[in-house]
Amino acid sequence: MLPGPRLAPLAIGAAFAALLSPAALGQFNQQPSVIPGGAVFSSGIMTFDADGDGDLDVFVSNGDGFGSAGTKRLPSLYMNQGLSGGNPNFLDQAGSRLPNITLNAKGALAFDMENDGDLDIFISVAFGQSQKLYRNNGSGIFTDVTAALFTTTNINSWGANAFDMDNDGDRDLAVCDNTGSSLNSNGRMRLFENDGTGDFTEVTNSNTPNINKSSQQNVTAVDLDNDMDLDLVLDGRSTPQRAYINDGTGNFTNQNGLIPSGSSSCYETDWTDLDGDGDVDGFYISYSGFNEGTAKNNLIGAGTGFTGSTGTIIGTNGSDDNEVLFIDYDDDGDLDPIVSALGQSREKLYRNNGNFTFTYTNTFSAQSDSTLDMTCGDYDGDGDYDVITAQGESGNFTNRYYRNDGPTDTTKPNIWSTLVTDSTGPIVILTRVSDGTMDDGDQFVDCDLVYTITPLTGPVVNGSVAMRYSGGQIYRGEISSGLPANLFCATVAYHIVATDGAGNIQNSPTSNFLAGGAPENYGTGEFGSGGTQATMGFTGTPSPNGNFAVTVSGANPNSFTFFLCGDTEGFNTNPAWGIIYVAGPNFLRLTTSTTGAGTSSVSIPVTAAMVGTARFYQYVTRDPGFGGNIQAADGLKVVFYP
Numbered sequence: 001m002l003p004g005p006r007l008a009p010l011a012i013g014a015a016f017a018a019l020l021s022p023a024a025l026g027q028f029n030q031q032p033s034v035i036p037g038g039a040v041f042s043s044g045i046m047t048f049d050a051d052g053d054g055d056l057d058v059f060v061s062n063g064d065g066f067g068s069a070g071t072k073r074l075p076s077l078y079m080n081q082g083l084s085g086g087n088p089n090f091l092d093q094a095g096s097r098l099p100n101i102t103l104n105a106k107g108a109l110a111f112d113m114e115n116d117g118d119l120d121i122f123i124s125v126a127f128g129q130s131q132k133l134y135r136n137n138g139s140g141i142f143t144d145v146t147a148a149l150f151t152t153t154n155i156n157s158w159g160a161n162a163f164d165m166d167n168d169g170d171r172d173l174a175v176c177d178n179t180g181s182s183l184n185s186n187g188r189m190r191l192f193e194n195d196g197t198g199d200f201t202e203v204t205n206s207n208t209p210n211i212n213k214s215s216q217q218n219v220t221a222v223d224l225d226n227d228m229d230l231d232l233v234l235d236g237r238s239t240p241q242r243a244y245i246n247d248g249t250g251n252f253t254n255q256n257g258l259i260p261s262g263s264s265s266c267y268e269t270d271w272t273d274l275d276g277d278g279d280v281d282g283f284y285i286s287y288s289g290f291n292e293g294t295a296k297n298n299l300i301g302a303g304t305g306f307t308g309s310t311g312t313i314i315g316t317n318g319s320d321d322n323e324v325l326f327i328d329y330d331d332d333g334d335l336d337p338i339v340s341a342l343g344q345s346r347e348k349l350y351r352n353n354g355n356f357t358f359t360y361t362n363t364f365s366a367q368s369d370s371t372l373d374m375t376c377g378d379y380d381g382d383g384d385y386d387v388i389t390a391q392g393e394s395g396n397f398t399n400r401y402y403r404n405d406g407p408t409d410t411t412k413p414n415i416w417s418t419l420v421t422d423s424t425g426p427i428v429i430l431t432r433v434s435d436g437t438m439d440d441g442d443q444f445v446d447c448d449l450v451y452t453i454t455p456l457t458g459p460v461v462n463g464s465v466a467m468r469y470s471g472g473q474i475y476r477g478e479i480s481s482g483l484p485a486n487l488f489c490a491t492v493a494y495h496i497v498a499t500d501g502a503g504n505i506q507n508s509p510t511s512n513f514l515a516g517g518a519p520e521n522y523g524t525g526e527f528g529s530g531g532t533q534a535t536m537g538f539t540g541t542p543s544p545n546g547n548f549a550v551t552v553s554g555a556n557p558n559s560f561t562f563f564l565c566g567d568t569e570g571f572n573t574n575p576a577w578g579i580i581y582v583a584g585p586n587f588l589r590l591t592t593s594t595t596g597a598g599t600s601s602v603s604i605p606v607t608a609a610m611v612g613t614a615r616f617y618q619y620v621t622r623d624p625g626f627g628g629n630i631q632a633a634d635g636l637k638v639v640f641y642p
Contacts, residue, residue, distance in 0.1 A: 059110065158236070
């Protein structure tokens with residue numbers, strides 16, 4: 001072993017003091033009597049500010065039964081009353097704030113269903129019963145609006161997720177459904193579209209694959225493929241764990257092979273960036289047998305999917321567990337998984353070593369109980385994140401509060417990427433942000449979009465808008481009011497300001513684009529039942545005196561072929577193939593390379609009349625892979641600017 005650095009006397013003293021610090025002795029220390037109420041079977045727990053007073057409250061789903069329904073219970077709502085003896089003072093006010101409805105409740109969500117600024121509640125209810133949607137009046141008083149705005153159809157659900165599936169600015173619902181009346185039943189995940197007012201319509205049959213999965217436990221919204229829309233991972237006590245990939249408009253296809261299958265005891269997966277490379281990785285409860293494991297994202301850099309392993313977990317492993325959340329417990333800038341222990345002597349924290357390995361660390365005070373779920377938040381206002389656990393199934397059902405006595409959060413959020421999805425007004429910009437916590441796709445970060453719009457004529461417009469949370473670490477900013485009268489070809493400069501729960505602020509670099517001047521793809525080129533998909537692209541400057549080129553990739557190699565060029569777009573002119581042709585075509589010739597790529601330069605007339613007009617392009621060629629018939633790419637729309 002190589003010798004380490006020698007410590008000066010002061011350093012030795014500091015090291016000894018560190019050994020005696022609360023973090024070294026047990027950073028998460030259970031505080032008795034903080035959680036009110038009696039011991040009941042609790043399956044789900046979540047943190048949110050119910051009454052808008054600036055502190056964090058806690059909702060708990062109660063109800064007996066695992067394999068079959070037991071006694072129905074009223075949920076708990078722990079309202080934070082401030083500090084008492086250094087700990088939060090919670091009062092269970094479910095009786096006065098929630099509808100008086102007992103349930104066999106499992107998972108729960110807090111989300112703003114109608115974009116009015118407060119957080120509403122969705123409760124997953126098991127054993128073939130009605131789910132519950134509760135509307136918040138803004139002061140933490142909740143009304144049952146299930147029948148009016150959702151559905152009273154009986155669903156056998158252990159979990160759900162609220163996310164913006166179609167980038168329209170509201171959050172839709174994906175709901176697990178095992179059908180039947182037991183956890184082991186087989187069913188199909190259900191999808192409900194929000195109309196923007198909190199009124200949900202089921203779109204399962206039109207928007208999701210017709211595939212069942214038995215023993216569904218959890219559904220998570222996450223951008224698996226780095227395209228800034230939200231995909232879904234459906235997991236539970238059967239294999240495989242399912243990956244539903246979003247096409248950006250809320251239509252999902254099944255791509256199970258993208259992520260590891262996991263074991264038949266997989267109670268949950270959760271997803272965040274675990275190695276600081278800008279994409280999301282997975283942590284599996286029961287990846288193989290009862291061993292926890294990870295799924296490393298390899299898609300950036302032309303990878304093909306996720307690599308799964310239990311070898312990344314070092315130390316205590318192999319027990320029947322239920323839940324994982326992430327906290328940067330040591331404030332070193334990476335997220336550390338915390339696993340709820342079902343039958344062991346303490347909850348389990350795995351220190352992120354920074355090299356995609358995770359080492360068990362004895363940081364929770366000992367307490368043998370059956371933890372089914374956990375949540376986190378800074379409940380005592382000291383700048384770090386505490387943990388509350390929910391107990392059920394067996395043993396002592398007392399829910400517990402663990403105070404974090406470790407370092408405060410001084411790490412700024414990470415702003416990984418931004419994407420302009422509409423530049424023509426309203427302007428829509430997405431960003432993906434991570435921070436020092438992550439639990440079921442939720443975190444404590446607010447984002448603002450700050451912008452300057454400089455039109456061709458008229459005054460400059462400066463402003464900022466609060467970005468709405470879409471779920472899965474994605475935030476959506478929409479600039480819809482105060483836009484210049486003539487937005488076309490205005491220069492838009494913007495940056496993102498991300499502020500976390502501890503007050504740490506991160507600013508993204510400033511980006512620029514021309515409103516209404518960016519090329520965009522439309523439609524989908526098709527080719528009978530053979531051939532390969534070709535994609536249109538663009539380089540250069542679409543302006544008078546400028547030069548640009550239309551490009552193609554994924555085409556037939558070494559093919560002499562052409563582009564269609566016209567003034568208007570046309571759809572489905574050949575119903576048999578669904579090919580999109582542009583109207584009024586001229587031809588641009590090119591020869592593709594051995595990799596199926598090609599470029600055709602375009603000369604633009606030097607005339608002001610071109611400004612603001614559009615041209616439409618499409619690649620078309622004979623497809624030898626399909627009996628000599630036609631292969632066609634998607635369409636490309638180019639608007640010319642000054």
